Amino acid sequence: MFKDITIGQYYPTGSVIHRLDPRTKLLLTFGFIVLLFVARNLWGYLVAAVFITVVVLVSKIPFSYVLRGLKGIIFIICLTMILNVFMTPGEAVAKIGFLTITKEGIAVSVYMAVRLILLVAGTSVMTLATTPMDLTDGMEYGLRLIPGFKRFAHELSMMMSIALRFIPTLMEETDKIIKAQKARGADFESGNLVARAKALVPIMVPLFVSAFRRADELATAMEARCYRGGENRTRMKVLKMTSLDAWAFVVFALFTVVIIAMNHLPLPLPFPFN
C-alpha cells in the first residue's frame, strides 16, 4: 500500500554517488534545482535531462525506482499543463469553444512539466542514494552556517532524524492496523466521501495512540540515558570531504557552464518553442 513513496527511502548500491559526502549531495541538489530555473530553452532542459540520466546510471539505482517518485505528482503536472495551455496569452493556434490554445501556452506548459519532472527526479536520486542519517548530518552542518541557527541546529536535525526514523515504523504500524481492521470486516474502498472518511477513524485513532506511546517511550529512554544534544557533543562519524567530492564539484561546474551557455547559444528551436 505504501510502497510507492520513494522520498526518504534509501536504496543501497554502494555506488560513487552513494559514497559522496552528504553535504556535497545536498549542495549540488540545491544547485541543480536553481539551474532548472536558470535554463530558458529546450536545449538547456535537454542537457539537464541527460545530466540526471547519467547520475542515475552512475548511482546504479533502477530507473523504475526514481520514476516511482513521480507517481505522486502526476496530477499536479497534468493540472499545471492544462492551465498553462489555455491561460497563457499569445499567438492563437486552435480554438475549442471559448478556450484558446496559444503557441506560447504549449511552450510554457511543456517547460513546466519538464521542470517539475526533473526536479522530482533530481531530489529522488539524492534521497535514494543517501541514508537518512547522513542526510540529517549534512543538514545539521548546513543549518549551522545560517546566522542565528547555530544554537538550534542540533535540535532541529535531531527532530528531523527522529521523524525520518519513524516514517517506516509508522507506515508498518498503519499497514498492520489496516490489516487488523480489515480482518474485522472494515471496508475502506466503497461508499461515498463521507463514508470513506468515517472508515478512516478505526485507523487514525490507534495510529495516534501508538505514535504518542512511542514518542513517550523514546523520550523516557533518552532521559534515562541523560541525553543532552548540541553543546560539547562530539561525533563518532565525522563527515569528511574526499577527492570524490572535489570531482563532483568539478563535474557540476561544467554542467552549470553548459546550462548557461545553452541560454546564449543561437541554437535552432522547433515549433512552438521558437
Add this chain to the structure above:
Amino acid sequence: MALEIKQLSHIYSKGSPFESVALKDIDAVIETGEFIGLIGHTGSGKSTLIQHLNGILKPTSGTVCIDGKDVFAQKKKDMIALRHAVGLVFQYPEHQLFEETVYKDVAFGPKNLKLDEKTIDRRVRDAVTLVGLPETVLDKSPFSLSGGQMRRVAIAGVVAMEPQILILDEPTAGLDPHGRDEILREIKKLHAEKKMTVILVSHSMEDISRIADRILVLHQGEKVFFDTPAAVFREVETLEKIGLAAPEISYLIKRLRVKYPEIPDDIFTVEDAAAAIDHVLGGGRRV
C-alpha cells in the same frame, strides 16, 4: 470448515534489493474442529502464513482453499464473505482498539457484517463473557483497562463475528503467567463450546503442547513437522537445531525413563508427569 494450504509461497518486496523469501511451498490440510498449534522461531514465517488464510496477503505462488473454494480466485464480494468465516486476531491486538466504549469496539466487527441491532447486542455480550470479562466493562473506555483486559476486548471483537475458523497470533505475548493461563483457558473454551477450528501461533512449546491436537512447525519459511504433539516432541534433536525445544517436563521424563522405562514417552504437561511419576514410584503413597 476444512482449510487447505497448497504449495503456498510468499516473497516480500520481490524485485528490490530487500527481497526476502518468507514462505516456501507450504502444504497442509486442517480439518474442521481441529486445534492446531503453529510454532516456529522469530522470522520463521508464522505471521505471514496466517495472513494468507483469510486473504489479507496474496501469495506469490500457491493458494489457500476453504471448503474446497480457492480464496484468491473469488470475486471481491465472495472473498469478503470468506474473510468473515476466518477470524484473525493479530499480535498485540489491543493496539487496534479505537472506540469510545468497549461495547462499541466489540460491536465494530458484527456491525460490518450488517447484522441487526438485536443480534449485535447478543453477540457482543456473548463474546465479552466468553473471553472472561465482566459485563461492567462494556461502558468503559477500552483505553482505561489493563493490558490483559484490553487484549481480551480485542479478542472479543473478533469472536463476536462468530468465525468458523479462529486464528490467534501470539495471544499471550507480553502477559504475565497468570494472564497467559487465563487467555489460553478461554481459547480452549471457545474451541470446545463454539466448535471453532482454532489455529494458535506461539513460540512457547509449553502453551501449545497442552492444548493442540496437531502442531505445525515452521523453520525459515519451510514446513518441518505437521503432526501430533507426541510425534513432534519425539524429534527433540531437530527441534533444538532450529532453535526450539520440547516442553521442559519432557526432558525430565526422558531422564527418568532411563531408570524407569515403564513411564510412557508421550508426556508433555506437568500434570500428566505428576500422575505418571505417582503411578510408578508412589504406588498410592504421597511423594
